[in-house]
Amino acid sequence: MSAVAESPTHSHSQVTENYLFNTKGFLSWALTLDHKRIGLMYLVGVMSSFLVGGLLALLIRAELFTPGELFLNNKQFNQVFTLHGAVMVFLFIIPSVPAALGNFLVPVMLGAKDVAFPRLNLCSFYLWVGGAIFFLCALFYTGLDTGWTFYTPYSSSSEFGTMGPVVWATMGVFILGFSSIFTGLNFIVTINTMRPPGMAWFKMPLFLWATYSTSIIQVLATPVLGITVLLLAAERVLKIGIFDPHLNGDPVTYQHFFWFYSHPAVYIMILPGMGIISELMSVHSHKSIFGYRFIAYSSVAIAIFGFLVWGHHMFTAGMAEVTTVVFSALTFSVSIPSAIKVFNWLATMYKGTVYLNTPMCYALNFLFLFTIGGLTGLWLGALSTDRALHDTYFVVAHFHYVMMGGTLVAFVGGLFHWWPKMTGKMFNDLWGKISCLLVFIGFNMTFLPQFVLGSRGMPRRYARYLEEFQVLHQISTAGAFVLGAGLFVALGVLIHSLMRGRRAPNNPWGAATLEWQCTSPPPFYNFASAPSVTDPYDYLPLKYISEEEGWVYISPTKSTDPQAHPEIAKS
Amino acid sequence: MSTIAFPYLLADKPETFFFPPKASTFAAENDFFYMALFYIALFFFLLIVVGMIVFVIKYRQRPGYEGDPRPLHNNALEITWTVIPTLIVCWIFARGVYGYMEMMRAPAETIDINVEARKWNWLFEYPNGARDPVLHIPNDKAIRLRMRSVDVLHCLYVPAFRCKTDVVPGRVTQLWFQPIREGTFDIFCAEYCGDQHSEMLTKVVVHSQEDYEAWLAEAVKPPIAPVAHGQWLYERMGCKSCHSLEPNKVVVGPSFNGSYGKSFRDSKGQDVSFDANYVRESVLAPQAVMRPEFVKASQMPSFQGKLKENEITAITAFLQALEDGNISDEEMNAVPAAESTENTTGEGETDSAAQAAEQVSGN
Structure with missing residues (x-):
C-alpha cells in the first residue's frame, strides 16, 4: 500500500477493495458507518421521493390541461398539489445535495476517511427515514390539503381533528429537520477539524464552502420549527391564543414562524447546488475558477442574508409598511451575491478548454435557468409590482426556475459528474446530453408561459381556471411531459451505466480536487494515507493518459538545487 | 366549468x-x-x-486548440459587476417603494x-x-x-x-x-x-x-314577497357558501333543497321535523339540533342579532317554496351557487x- 501513499494516481488495478463490495449482506448496509454508503442510501431515498413528487407534478399539470374538471375533483387536486410541494421541498430538495452528494463527497474532498461523527451520520439517515414515514402518514391520515406551507387557521380548523393537521405536519418537518441538523453539525465539525495539513480555508474546494454555509443555516434555522410545534400544541392544549383568531391569536404570526425556517431553507436548497456548479464549471472548462474568494464569500453572505428576508413572503399579508419596506431592501441585498456567483462562473470559461460533456451541459443549463430564476426575483422583490404578482403563477414560475432549474439541474449535473466516482462506472455521454436537452426544452416550455399567466392575473393553487388562460396552461402541460421524459432518460442512462457501463478511471474529467485522487469507487477508508494537498483548481499538473482513458496527476518537479533560486539560498 | x-x-x-x-x-x-x-x-x-x-x-x-488552465483574477471586473447591479437594484427598490407608498396612502x-x-x-x-x-x-x-x-x-x-x-x-x-x-x-x-x-x-x-x-x-x-325576500337574504347573508340549492349536494352543510317538511333523526337519536320552528332554531342556535352526518363539519355561526324575525320567516318561506317547487327555472338560474358543481x-x-x-x- 505504500505505493498508494507515494503516488495518488495509482492505477485501480492495484486496489481491488472498494466500499461497495468490501462487505456483503443487508446488515452491512443497514448498520454501516461508512459515509459513502450512507450517502448512497440517502441518494436512493431522495431519488424515490423525487419520483413520487415528479409523478404528482405531472398529475397536476395533466388536470390543468382543461379549465374544468378532468379527472381530479377540487379536494383531490388540492391534496395532490399539497403532497407535491411537501414531498419535493422536505423530502427531496432539502436533503438532495447535502445529504446524498454531501455525505459522499465532504470527507473524500478533505482527504479524510469519514465524517467526524459517523454514528450521528447513520442516525441522521434513520431520522430522515422515520421523519419521511411520519410526515407521509400525517399527510395521508389527515388528508392534508393546505398546501406545503400549512397556513393557519385553515390548517388548524377542527374538521381535521382536535389537534389540527398543522401540528402533525409541522412535527414531521421538524423530525426531518433534525436529521438535517445532524448532517449540518457533522459537516461543520468535519470541515473545521478534519481538513488535511495544507488545506487552509481558502484552499478548500468551493463545494465545501457551500456545504459549510448550508450547514450553518441548517443548524441555526431548523430549531425554529421545534418552537413552532411547541406553540401550536400549546395553543391547542392550553388554549393560549397565538395563531388562532378565535383565541385572539394572529394567523400572520404563524407565517412569520413558518418562513423564519422556510426561507433560510430556500438557501439550504440552492447553496449546495451553487457549490456543485462552481466545481463543474471549473473542472469541465479545465480552467482555474475565476474569483475564488468572491464565490466563497458570497456563499457565506447568502447564508447570512438568507436569515433576514423571510418577510418577503408576506408582502401582501398585512404587515406594517415600514416592515414591508425593510424586508424589500434586505431581499434585494441577497440578489447581489448571487449575481457575483453567476458572473464568476461565466468568466471561468474564458480562455479555458470547455469539454461539452453531460455534467457541463447540465451546468450550462443551470446557468441559463438560474439566471432567469434570479432575474425574475426582481419583480417580486419590488414592492409595487409584487402587489400584482404575489400569489400568482408568476411566483410559481419564479421559484420553479430557482428550485428546479437551479437545485435540481445542479443536482443531476453533480450526479453525472460524481457518478463514476460513486459507482466506478461510466455512463453513455450522448444519451446524457440528450436528457439534458429534453430537460432544457421541457423546463422552459413548462415554466416560461407561467410568467405570462401570472402577469395576466392567474392566481396559484387553482383547481379550475377561466377559459382565457387555457392556451398557456396547455403549453405548460405539454412542456411538463417533455421535462418528465428528459428526466426519465437521465434515469435510464444511470441505470444503464450500472448494468453495462465501462469501468471508470480514477479521474475521468481531469479534476484537481482530492476525491479524484482515490480509486473509482473509493476503498472503505478512501485514502491509504493522507493525500498531498494541492490547489483544488490547478489543472497544470494533470495529463490525459489515453490508455487509462483518464487524467493522471504528475507531481510538478521541484528543484532541489539552491543555485536555481539564488535569492532563497541567500536568505 | x-x-x-x-x-x-x-x-x-x-x-x-x-x-x-x-x-x-x-x-x-x-x-x-x-x-x-x-x-x-x-x-x-x-x-x-x-x-x-x-x-x-x-x-x-477541439483538436489543435489548447486553453490556458492558469487562474485569472481581475478585481476591477469583480468590482464592476458588484457595483453596477447594486446601483440598479437600488433604483428598483426605490421605485418599488414609491409605487407601494402610493398604493398604501x-x-x-x-x-x-x-x-x-x-x-x-x-x-x-x-x-x-x-x-x-x-x-x-x-x-x-x-x-x-x-x-x-x-x-x-x-x-x-x-x-x-x-x-x-x-x-x-x-x-x-x-x-x-x-x-x-x-x-x-x-x-x-x-x-x-x-x-x-x-x-x-x-x-x-x-x-x-x-x-x-x-x-x-x-x-x-329587499324584495317585498317573502319567497323572493328569503332568496335575497340567502344570497347575501352567507347561507349560500355552505348550503346548496341542488338536492343532495353537500357543500359544507346540508342542501336546502329537499329538506323542508321532512323528518329526520338527529345526532341525539330524536326524531325531528324540519319545520318553521326548526329553521328558526337552526338560524339562532345552529348546534342545538343537528343531523348526525353534519356534526363534525358544523362551523355555522349563530345569526342571533343578524337576522330579524321577519327575515327568518322569509327564509322559511323560501325553503318551503324550494320544496314545493314553487320557484321557476328562471328564478333558480338567477340564484347563484346553484347552477352546477363547479360554479358557486x-x-x-x-x-x-x-x-x-x-x-x-x-x-
Whole structure:
C-alpha cells in the first residue's frame, strides 16, 4: 500500500477493495458507518421521493390541461398539489445535495476517511427515514390539503381533528429537520477539524464552502420549527391564543414562524447546488475558477442574508409598511451575491478548454435557468409590482426556475459528474446530453408561459381556471411531459451505466480536487494515507493518459538545487 | 366549468401580451415598472447567455486548440459587476417603494365599502346598508375596502387594478384603488382557502356615477314577497357558501333543497321535523339540533342579532317554496351557487340595468 501513499494516481488495478463490495449482506448496509454508503442510501431515498413528487407534478399539470374538471375533483387536486410541494421541498430538495452528494463527497474532498461523527451520520439517515414515514402518514391520515406551507387557521380548523393537521405536519418537518441538523453539525465539525495539513480555508474546494454555509443555516434555522410545534400544541392544549383568531391569536404570526425556517431553507436548497456548479464549471472548462474568494464569500453572505428576508413572503399579508419596506431592501441585498456567483462562473470559461460533456451541459443549463430564476426575483422583490404578482403563477414560475432549474439541474449535473466516482462506472455521454436537452426544452416550455399567466392575473393553487388562460396552461402541460421524459432518460442512462457501463478511471474529467485522487469507487477508508494537498483548481499538473482513458496527476518537479533560486539560498 | 360572461364588454381578455386591461390608477405605474424590469432583466439575461454561447464556441475543446488552465483574477471586473447591479437594484427598490407608498396612502375622500370574505364567497357592504356579492363602484372615485374574514385567510385580488391584499381573520385589512374606466372585471381569491378556492370568484362592476347611485338605491331595497325576500337574504347573508340549492349536494352543510317538511333523526337519536320552528332554531342556535352526518363539519355561526324575525320567516318561506317547487327555472338560474358543481361564485346579479345582457354560459 505504500505505493498508494507515494503516488495518488495509482492505477485501480492495484486496489481491488472498494466500499461497495468490501462487505456483503443487508446488515452491512443497514448498520454501516461508512459515509459513502450512507450517502448512497440517502441518494436512493431522495431519488424515490423525487419520483413520487415528479409523478404528482405531472398529475397536476395533466388536470390543468382543461379549465374544468378532468379527472381530479377540487379536494383531490388540492391534496395532490399539497403532497407535491411537501414531498419535493422536505423530502427531496432539502436533503438532495447535502445529504446524498454531501455525505459522499465532504470527507473524500478533505482527504479524510469519514465524517467526524459517523454514528450521528447513520442516525441522521434513520431520522430522515422515520421523519419521511411520519410526515407521509400525517399527510395521508389527515388528508392534508393546505398546501406545503400549512397556513393557519385553515390548517388548524377542527374538521381535521382536535389537534389540527398543522401540528402533525409541522412535527414531521421538524423530525426531518433534525436529521438535517445532524448532517449540518457533522459537516461543520468535519470541515473545521478534519481538513488535511495544507488545506487552509481558502484552499478548500468551493463545494465545501457551500456545504459549510448550508450547514450553518441548517443548524441555526431548523430549531425554529421545534418552537413552532411547541406553540401550536400549546395553543391547542392550553388554549393560549397565538395563531388562532378565535383565541385572539394572529394567523400572520404563524407565517412569520413558518418562513423564519422556510426561507433560510430556500438557501439550504440552492447553496449546495451553487457549490456543485462552481466545481463543474471549473473542472469541465479545465480552467482555474475565476474569483475564488468572491464565490466563497458570497456563499457565506447568502447564508447570512438568507436569515433576514423571510418577510418577503408576506408582502401582501398585512404587515406594517415600514416592515414591508425593510424586508424589500434586505431581499434585494441577497440578489447581489448571487449575481457575483453567476458572473464568476461565466468568466471561468474564458480562455479555458470547455469539454461539452453531460455534467457541463447540465451546468450550462443551470446557468441559463438560474439566471432567469434570479432575474425574475426582481419583480417580486419590488414592492409595487409584487402587489400584482404575489400569489400568482408568476411566483410559481419564479421559484420553479430557482428550485428546479437551479437545485435540481445542479443536482443531476453533480450526479453525472460524481457518478463514476460513486459507482466506478461510466455512463453513455450522448444519451446524457440528450436528457439534458429534453430537460432544457421541457423546463422552459413548462415554466416560461407561467410568467405570462401570472402577469395576466392567474392566481396559484387553482383547481379550475377561466377559459382565457387555457392556451398557456396547455403549453405548460405539454412542456411538463417533455421535462418528465428528459428526466426519465437521465434515469435510464444511470441505470444503464450500472448494468453495462465501462469501468471508470480514477479521474475521468481531469479534476484537481482530492476525491479524484482515490480509486473509482473509493476503498472503505478512501485514502491509504493522507493525500498531498494541492490547489483544488490547478489543472497544470494533470495529463490525459489515453490508455487509462483518464487524467493522471504528475507531481510538478521541484528543484532541489539552491543555485536555481539564488535569492532563497541567500536568505 | 361555467363562467359568467359579460358579452357586451369582454373586459378581462388580456389587452396586451403581458397584462389584463388597465383599469385603475395603479396600472400605468405598474405596467411601466414591469416593462422597465423586463428590459433590465433581458439585458442581463442576454449578456450572460450570449457570453455563455460565445465562450462555449470559442473555447470548446477541439483538436489543435489548447486553453490556458492558469487562474485569472481581475478585481476591477469583480468590482464592476458588484457595483453596477447594486446601483440598479437600488433604483428598483426605490421605485418599488414609491409605487407601494402610493398604493398604501388612500386619499382623504374615499367611498368606504366593507368586505366580508368567507369560504367561498365575497360579500360587499355599501355605505347605505346595501349588501351584494358583486362589487359595484363608481368610476374615477377612490374606493377603500375594509376587509374581514369570518373563517380562514383569503386575498382579494383584482388583476385589472393590479392590486391585492390578504383578508386575515381577526384583523381588518384595507385596500384602496381608483378605477379609471367603466366595465366589469374579475375578482379572484389569491390566498389558498380550501376546496372551492378556485371558484371564489366574483366581479367588480365599475359604473358611471349616475348608474352607481341608481344601483345603490335599488340594491338596498329587499324584495317585498317573502319567497323572493328569503332568496335575497340567502344570497347575501352567507347561507349560500355552505348550503346548496341542488338536492343532495353537500357543500359544507346540508342542501336546502329537499329538506323542508321532512323528518329526520338527529345526532341525539330524536326524531325531528324540519319545520318553521326548526329553521328558526337552526338560524339562532345552529348546534342545538343537528343531523348526525353534519356534526363534525358544523362551523355555522349563530345569526342571533343578524337576522330579524321577519327575515327568518322569509327564509322559511323560501325553503318551503324550494320544496314545493314553487320557484321557476328562471328564478333558480338567477340564484347563484346553484347552477352546477363547479360554479358557486362568479355570479352577476340581475339587479343592475346595465347588466341586463348577462348570460350564463358554460360547457
